[in-house]
Amino acid sequence: MIKSGGRLLSRAIIKIPATSTRQASTALHFYQNRQLELYASKETKRLTLRQLVYFGRSMNEERLLKSANYVRTELPVRIAHRLRDIQALPYVVVTQEGVAKVYELYWSAFEKFRNYPPVTTLEENEAFCAFIATLLNEHAPVIPSLSLGLSLSSHYLPPEKLDSFMRRMLISRISRRVLAEHHIALSETFSGRGRQTNGEPHVGIIFTGLNVKRTVEHCAQLLKESPLWIANSSDPSENISRYHRPDVQIDGHIDTSFAYIREHLEYIIFELLKNSMLATHAKHHRGPSLPPIQVTIVAGEYDVAIRISDQGGGLTNTRNQVSKPSDLFSFSHVRNAARLEDSRIGALRTASASEQGLRGTVDEQVGRWQRAQAQERYDSTSNHTQAFHPRIGIGLPMSYIYATYFGGKLELVSLDGWGTDVYLRLPKLGTNLEGIEV
Numbered sequence: 001m002i003k004s005g006g007r008l009l010s011r012a013i014i015k016i017p018a019t020s021t022r023q024a025s026t027a028l029h030f031y032q033n034r035q036l037e038l039y040a041s042k043e044t045k046r047l048t049l050r051q052l053v054y055f056g057r058s059m060n061e062e063r064l065l066k067s068a069n070y071v072r073t074e075l076p077v078r079i080a081h082r083l084r085d086i087q088a089l090p091y092v093v094v095t096q097e098g099v100a101k102v103y104e105l106y107w108s109a110f111e112k113f114r115n116y117p118p119v120t121t122l123e124e125n126e127a128f129c130a131f132i133a134t135l136l137n138e139h140a141p142v143i144p145s146l147s148l149g150l151s152l153s154s155h156y157l158p159p160e161k162l163d164s165f166m167r168r169m170l171i172s173r174i175s176r177r178v179l180a181e182h183h184i185a186l187s188e189t190f191s192g193r194g195r196q197t198n199g200e201p202h203v204g205i206i207f208t209g210l211n212v213k214r215t216v217e218h219c220a221q222l223l224k225e226s227p228l229w230i231a232n233s234s235d236p237s238e239n240i241s242r243y244h245r246p247d248v249q250i251d252g253h254i255d256t257s258f259a260y261i262r263e264h265l266e267y268i269i270f271e272l273l274k275n276s277m278l279a280t281h282a283k284h285h286r287g288p289s290l291p292p293i294q295v296t297i298v299a300g301e302y303d304v305a306i307r308i309s310d311q312g313g314g315l316t317n318t319r320n321q322v323s324k325p326s327d328l329f330s331f332s333h334v335r336n337a338a339r340l341e342d343s344r345i346g347a348l349r350t351a352s353a354s355e356q357g358l359r360g361t362v363d364e365q366v367g368r369w370q371r372a373q374a375q376e377r378y379d380s381t382s383n384h385t386q387a388f389h390p391r392i393g394i395g396l397p398m399s400y401i402y403a404t405y406f407g408g409k410l411e412l413v414s415l416d417g418w419g420t421d422v423y424l425r426l427p428k429l430g431t432n433l434e435g436i437e438v
């Protein structure tokens with residue numbers, strides 16, 4: 001159900017209050033809409049990875065406060081653009097379960113940022129970091145909520161419109177979280193409370209010598225320990241035993257390292273390896289052995305390329321219900337029929353309603369699942385799906401969005417009947433601006 005809460009604007013208002021309060025509320029809407037227009041008319045100040053590293057490298061109080069005030073003034077502009085995007089959707093989509101929830105969250109965050117006073121001291125910066133950390137938590141269910149809302153609205157939007165809307169929403173969300181988390185990490189380092197990073201050099205959330213092979217190995221190891229449900233099942237009894245998961249072999253330029261956001265690279269590699277493992281298991285589990293997944297790393301002049309090859313039978317088969325591989329990135333049921341499957345909608349509803357959403361790094365998600373599983377051994381009523389959402393179907397589109405945020409690429413090549421090659425290319429110089437959609 002949509003909540004008017006005095007915020008949903010013109011077309012989206014469904015509850016008109018009685019006369020005197022109606023006048024006050026109309027004036028309020030008018031004022032709030034004016035503010036929104038003001039912010040939405042500003043251009044976003046897009047950054048490169050290199051700028052984020054250089055600015056954060058030699059930190060002092062003045063620079064930290066500058067960083068805080070950049071986040072304080074930039075985020076409401078980015079949110080205002082996206083609120084405008086939601087308002088431009090047909091009414092039936094705006095009022096859809098999930099979309100309405102995100103709209104409310106964004107209005108609330110927009111108002112809070114707009115009214116947040118300038119940050120002028122280190123103490124004020126501490127409070128500002130706590131403020132953005134709270135918002136980051138509150139926004140954890142945004143992706144499943146949006147995916148749920150847009151899946152349910154799939155009949156009302158042409159696929160190209162639906163996908164470009166989702167792309168803007170997701171790129172922009174990633175960008176806001178990067179700015180917020182980077183500032184929090186810089187502040188922690190400055191105050192001597194830096195995170196555990198196993199001694200790997202980093203500036204804020206950017207790892208300046210991110211080793212690609214080690215990242216692949218780490219994700220492969222996590223996948224040995226995480227749930228992997230057979231094909232489209234979410235039945236825990238169908239979790240594939242860790243002894244029936246294919247090995248991951250790595251070759252190429254195995255010493256490659258570059259500056260990148262570790263969490264983003266891990267997310268993509270984890271999702272791609274997971275898909276390869278599932279497909280390989282599905283095709284070969286009755287055979288004598290599982291063919292390994294081959295990962296090849298190549299350090300080019302401008303980018304780092306990673307190819308993941310499996311022998312899982314390819315992509316354009318009946319299981320995937322798409323006619324070309326890139327349709328797997330789509331949120332529209334017209335391109336990807338699986339979007340409207342009952343089990344997916346159900347899993348999205350669970351994720352959207354849970355406070356966790358899809359929060360955290362892949363390590364944190366797998367850790368949560370392990371703890372829930374251990375708990376389940378003692379308490380048969382606990383629900384492991386609260387901790388790890390199976391078959392939600394957004395890992396691949398999200399990987400695409402992460403890959404392209406700083407101008408990288410993700411391509412799927414299906415050798416139907418044999419296997420899939422995935423090509424991930426990430427710019428290694430850090431000179432690309434964030435995507436135009438932020």
Ligand code: COI
Pocket residue numbers: 075109132135136139140142173176177180
């Ligand atoms: C989001 O996660 O959607 C955000 O916009 C986060 C930001 C408010 C800090």
